[in-house]
Amino acid sequence: MVRYIGKRFVISLITIWILATLTFFLIRLLPGDPFTSEKITPEIKANMMKYYGLDKPLPVQYATYMGNLLKGDMGYSLRYKNREVNNIIADAFPASADLGLRSLVFSVILGLILGIVAALNHNKFWDYACMVIAVIGVSVPSFVVGSLIQYLFGIKWKLLPVAQWKSFAHTIMPTFALGLGTLALIARLMRTSMLEVVGQDYIKTAKAKGLSPAQVTIKHQIRNAILPVVTVLGPLVASLLTGTFVIEQIFAIPGLGRHYVVSIQNLDYTMVMGLTIFFGAFLVLMNFLVDIAYGLVDPRIRVGK
Amino acid sequence: MEREKILEVKDLHVSFDTYAGEVKAVRGVSFYLNKAEAIAIVGESGCGKSVTAQSIMKLIPMPPGRIKSGNIIFNGVDITKFSDKKMEAIRGSEMGMIFQDPMTSLNPTMVVGKQIAEGLIKHQHLSKKEAMTRAVEMLKLVGIPNPDKRAGQYPHEFSGGMRQRAMIAIALACNPKLLIADEPTTALDVTIQAQILDLMKELKSKLDTSIILITHDLGVVADMAERIIVMYAGKVVESGSVEDIFYDPQHPYTWGLLKSVPRLDAENKEQLVPITGTPPDLFAPPKGCAFAARCKYSMEICYEEQPCDMEYNKDHFAACWLGHPDAPKVERPIKGRGVK
Ligand SMILES: Nc1ncnc2c1ncn2[C@@H]1O[C@H](COP(=O)(O)OP(=O)(O)O)[C@@H](O)[C@H]1O
Ligand code: SF4
Ligand SMILES: [Mg+2]
Numbered sequence: 057m058v059r060y061i062g063k064r065f066v067i068s069l070i071t072i073w074i075l076a077t078l079t080f081f082l083i084r085l086l087p088g089d090p091f092t093s094e095k096i097t098p099e100i101k102a103n104m105m106k107y108y109g110l111d112k113p114l115p116v117q118y119a120t121y122m123g124n125l126l127k128g129d130m131g132y133s134l135r136y137k138n139r140e141v142n143n144i145i146a147d148a149f150p151a152s153a154d155l156g157l158r159s160l161v162f163s164v165i166l167g168l169i170l171g172i173v174a175a176l177n178h179n180k181f182w183d184y185a186c187m188v189i190a191v192i193g194v195s196v197p198s199f200v201v202g203s204l205i206q207y208l209f210g211i212k213w214k215l216l217p218v219a220q221w222k223s224f225a226h227t228i229m230p231t232f233a234l235g236l237g238t239l240a241l242i243a244r245l246m247r248t249s250m251l252e253v254v255g256q257d258y259i260k261t262a263k264a265k266g267l268s269p270a271q272v273t274i275k276h277q278i279r280n281a282i283l284p285v286v287t288v289l290g291p292l293v294a295s296l297l298t299g300t301f302v303i304e305q306i307f308a309i310p311g312l313g314r315h316y317v318v319s320i321q322n323l324d325y326t327m328v329m330g331l332t333i334f335f336g337a338f339l340v341l342m343n344f345l346v347d348i349a350y351g352l353v354d355p356r357i358r359v360g361k
Numbered sequence: 362m363e364r365e366k367i368l369e370v371k372d373l374h375v376s377f378d379t380y381a382g383e384v385k386a387v388r389g390v391s392f393y394l395n396k397a398e399a400i401a402i403v404g405e406s407g408c409g410k411s412v413t414a415q416s417i418m419k420l421i422p423m424p425p426g427r428i429k430s431g432n433i434i435f436n437g438v439d440i441t442k443f444s445d446k447k448m449e450a451i452r453g454s455e456m457g458m459i460f461q462d463p464m465t466s467l468n469p470t471m472v473v474g475k476q477i478a479e480g481l482i483k484h485q486h487l488s489k490k491e492a493m494t495r496a497v498e499m500l501k502l503v504g505i506p507n508p509d510k511r512a513g514q515y516p517h518e519f520s521g522g523m524r525q526r527a528m529i530a531i532a533l534a535c536n537p538k539l540l541i542a543d544e545p546t547t548a549l550d551v552t553i554q555a556q557i558l559d560l561m562k563e564l565k566s567k568l569d570t571s572i573i574l575i576t577h578d579l580g581v582v583a584d585m586a587e588r589i590i591v592m593y594a595g596k597v598v599e600s601g602s603v604e605d606i607f608y609d610p611q612h613p614y615t616w617g618l619l620k621s622v623p624r625l626d627a628e629n630k631e632q633l634v635p636i637t638g639t640p641p642d643l644f645a646p647p648k649g650c651a652f653a654a655r656c657k658y659s660m661e662i663c664y665e666e667q668p669c670d671m672e673y674n675k676d677h678f679a680a681c682w683l684g685h686p687d688a689p690k691v692e693r694p695i696k697g698r699g700v701k
Contacts, residue, residue, distance in 0.1 A: 257466040263420055265480040265531065266453030269445075275479075279470050355515040356469055 064347075068340040075336045076125070076329065080118055083320075083328050090134040090323045108134060110325075121329070130333070131326040135319070141330035145312065149334075151221055152299030152311035158227055159235035160296050167239040168285070171246025172278060178251060186243060193240025202233035202306040219308040230307045234300060238292055242285055249281040256280070279353070286350050290343035297342075298335050364395040366434075367538055367571045368417070373431035375409075375416050378424060382644045386412040388595035389431070394539070399565060399572040401582035403618065404592035407640055410575045413592070414541045417573075418458055419448045436538060454484035457532030461544040463524035467516035473527050474500070474512025477534050484535045499530040504560060522553035529560065536568060543575045558585055579622045583607065588676065591615050594640050594651035601677030611671070611679035613656050616695050650682065658683055658691050 089110070091101050105111045109120060124131060130141040174186035206229060210218035217226045253259065254277055262276045299312035312331070319327035351357055375387035387409045394400055402410050415421045417433055419440075433441045440451065460466040468476055477499050478492035487495065493512065500508035503526040516524055525545060532540055542561065546554035562585055565572055574586055582589060582603070589606040591599040591614065599612040610616055617636035638655035641647050650656070653663040663682055671684030682688055 257460050257462060258468040260415075260420055260460065261458075261466045261476075261528070261531065262468065262479075264418060264452055264458040266449045266451070266483055267479060268449055271479075271483075275471070276468050280468065283470075354470060356517045 064344055072336050076333050079332045083325055088323055130330040133324055133327045135322045135324040141326050145334055148312045151309055153297045155230055156297030158231040162231055163235035163239035167242025168246050170243035174247040175250030190240040190243045193236045198233050199302040201236055202303055205229050221309045230303050234303045245285050249284045253277050253281045283354050286353055290346035294339040294342040298338055366393050367396045368394040369434040371432040374429040375412050376429050377426050384643050385646055386595055390597055392590050394571050397569045397571055399586045400588045401574045401586035402590045403576055403579055406577050408592045409595040410592055411543055414543050414575055418452055418456055453480040454535045455537050456539040457537040459528045459532050459542045459545045462548045463521055463528055466528055467524055469516055472513050472515055477531050480534045499534050503530045521549055525557050540570045541573045579618055599679040605677040610695055611673055611684055612681045613658050614652050619695055
């Protein structure tokens with residue numbers, strides 16, 4: 057187990073290093089520089105480039121950045137003057153993570169229930185009803201859902217606060233809008249998986265023991281059907297928790313989402329690097345946690361054995 | 362003295378309603394099983410053996426499956442129309458079943474001991490702890506070494522033969538009167554096959570269980586079953602004692618089956634010949650004998666009319682027109698008691 061974790065850790069570090077390196081050079085391929093949009097004289101600009109070390113040859117910049125990164129220092133934002141990248145992320149991440157976690161809980165629980173209900177009523181009304189919801193959830197983009205419910209519940213009927221991130225009531229619409237797609241995905245996956253498991257021989261064995269349909273479903277079917285759902289959870293968790301531009305924008309949530317977009321628009325090199333590394337590391341960590349969770353639900357691939 | 366019957370299947374018809382039409386999988390099957398007796402149902406794959414077996418336990422998926430007509434009398438009670446609840450009470454406690462592939466018939470996410478214990482908790486109302494103790498005893502009974510440790514392991518930690526032993530433990534945990542083994546050895550290595558059959562024989566005498574052994578391999582039934590039911594295209598074409606079927610078979614399909622399996626007796630070192638052709642379409646079974654298209658001896662009447670059961674002795678029947686007094690005598694390809 058220790059060896060397994062160690063191996064995974066090394067692979068993760070290499071992955072993140074490759075990701076950081078690629079981003080470092082690719083972002084510099086984009087035309088322009090961080091200070092293009094500012095109305096400054098060429099002299100001041102040259103000074104600023106020098107101040108941030110951007111005048112040095114690329115390999116030197118790369119070496120400096122990596123050296124600092126090893127110390128956990130991701131430098132200063134080129135845009136928000138005097139603010140550390142670390143600091144900006146630490147400020148914005150909690151709101152994103154909060155929203156993401158709520159969406160995750162909402163979409164996983166409801167998605168599983170919907171998938172199970174659909175499969176248990178295969179080819180009957182509830183199956184079709186659940187799958188219509190799922191298709192809508194997958195195909196309608198979250199900004200449409202977000203704007204629509206914001207208009208209906210917030211503006212027209214005034215049932216919920218229109219925007220911002222304060223009380224529980226504030227969280228309802230963003231959570232729903234962000235989670236709907238995931239909910240639909242999980243519902244469809246769970247339904248397919250349930251239907252596949254129900255045809256397995258061990259379900260027949262369970263029935264042959266005289267177990268009731270409820271016992272067969274709960275103890276034998278759901279437990280096995282959940283396995284494929286767990287595998288997709290890693291990337292899902294990472295993308296939900298690290299913020300989304302659209303939803304945070306619509307509901308004016310002070311999360312990480314907008315930094316992804318703004319930092320690229322501004323060619324805020326250090327910020328782009330910081331976000332990429334943060335997201336990459338988070339993704340790797342989530343996948344690792346999910347692998348461990350997978351081992352808990354599927355004894356066949358329990359790690360370390 | 363007449364032996365008591367544990368099971369009687371009378372004129373059973375089972376169909377599946379599919380998009381392509383009605384699959385008439387079982388078309389009038391009748392047979393019986395005495396208490397503490399073992400019989401074998403043999404026939405090529407697809408001839409309706411599993412459907413027959415699963416109909417007895419009402420394990421066929423309904424829909425698309427449905428028992429169209431006929432009766433299943435178990436332990437003196439007609440269970441054909443039993444509700445799901447009533448069937449649940451019988452399944453596992455009065456009748457148990459073992460399936461073909463031990464690799465897939467155990468739940469991969471539940472420890473083996475618990476899978477055995479489940480039935481005991483349900484039917485004998487044991488506590489979890491008592492049931493686990495019983496489960497360990499069962500594992501010991503089916504010859505699994507270290508049963509204490511094994512009970513806490515998952516199926517993937519068992520070999521194929523071990524898993525089939527565990528399946529037997531599950532099926533027999535509540536000491537059922539009837540055990541249906543649907544090709545229990547087909548998926549196993551030859552050496553393991555023999556071990557599993559030996560185990561079943563041993564348990565049969567120890568526990569007095571009646572057994573229906575389903576197989577497409579006549580070779581494995583000889584020293585296990587007392588009688589053999591030969592099925593073809595959803596019907597019983599011949600039935601009789603092992604003696605009758607091996608040494609005095611009457612149906613050309615049985616002849617074909619016998620010629621296609623290696624026989625253990627030394628005199629019969631003949632070449633193995635598979636039966637040519639394929640079974641008929643069960644969507645629209647032929648009007649006459651279902652075997653006619655593949656039968657060397659087919660006559661005009663075979664295509665016109667279903668042969669009825671001809672009796673050869675009180676337990677030996679075959680549904681073939683050759684048994685009719687007016688039929689021509691044919692040279693049989695199998696050496697038996699009748700022809701030298
Ligand atoms: N669920 C099902 N739907 C449709 N047809 C089925 C189903 N189960 C079995 N059948 C058909 O019933 C026939 C008999 O199958 P089966 O009893 O499994 O044969 P075997 O003798 O090999 O055990 C086959 O032709 C098969 O196609
Ligand atoms: S009834 Fe006719 S076709 Fe059928 S097995 Fe007998 S001889 Fe062959
Ligand atoms: Mg079968």
